[in-house]
Amino acid sequence: MLNRFIGLSAAIVGRSSRISGFPFSPLLKAGGSRNQSQNRTMSAGKAFKVLVTHPEVPQEGIDLLKENCEIIQVQSVPINRAELLEKIRGVDGVLWGGHEPLNAEALDAAGPQLKSISTMSAGIDYVDVPEVKRRKIPLGHTPTVLNTAVADLAVGLLIAASRRFHEGRKTIDNDKWENYHLNWLLGQDIRDSTVGFYGFGGIGQAIAKRLSGFDIDKVLYTTRRRVHKEIEEEFNAKKVDFDTLLAESDFVVIASPLTKDTQGVFNATAFNKMKQTAVLVNIARGKIVNQDDLYEALKSNRIFSAGLDVTDPEPLSPKDKLLTLDNVVVLPHIGSATKRTRADMSTIAAHNVLRGLAGEPMLSPAY
């Protein structure tokens, strides 16, 4: 019985070892603290029912779950809530594949036997975490595996916004290619700049790592807790208060979770403290920025430009006033959208669900 689960774990390790930075082996090899009754259930074959809430969850995760679980899958896209609430009834585990609200309504529909949930996302602002906690259901998510994809995109946005990609492209569309002017479409340099991170966890650090090849001068960061000394040394990074970050950074990169404390902190007051030449990049969550205030700051050239992968709301209306501006590059929240990253996210999520079902600590618990 035990061997069977360890066999499953070993297979996961084998298939997942290419996911860099993820501590699979020690946890899996140790086997964790298994709960006896759950082991018995596991040994009885596909005794667990797992709901996968999205039809496009990559096969890698589904295959892992299939080995020990009966899979029920939502088929509608966009997700039909009624279908989800119908299919969740009586399941033991859930791989929550989209950004639908995961709340008391869904948990009530599932029933009291539900013992393991994992999202397939880093951010969990669409989850009613206190409600999941109150029911003592282990909850996993998938940070870390998406750090590199999001960091790559952040650097892309930083360059696109500072070098005026959007505005430049529009000049071509509008037959206004005026390169006979020497000062045409001049942008901001990255070399010798100060890059300020609002939030300096895995994604922020992955961005800093990439930018270290761009000859930047220094890294500042604002977080609740100071990061490890070795990390500060690696990036020549200094923790500063929010006002200092705003005042001294040439590039301000938002890489923090959305919480009640971070919601709307980038507002008119904040923009007024930034350099007029500053570039704002947001790859975290749209609601951290007051978008009306950002619009005004960009329109009045109070700040130089912005590169956004996230907006408020999402999807952004094609008629949104933000899109009328030359000095903002907007993407439709595609930070983690690479084939490999999605596959890795499904692997971790499946793994979290399996570990929750087995009574083991999840690989990446959300609380």
Ligand SMILES: O=CC(=O)O
């Ligand atoms: O934004 C994407 C995520 O949180 O995974």
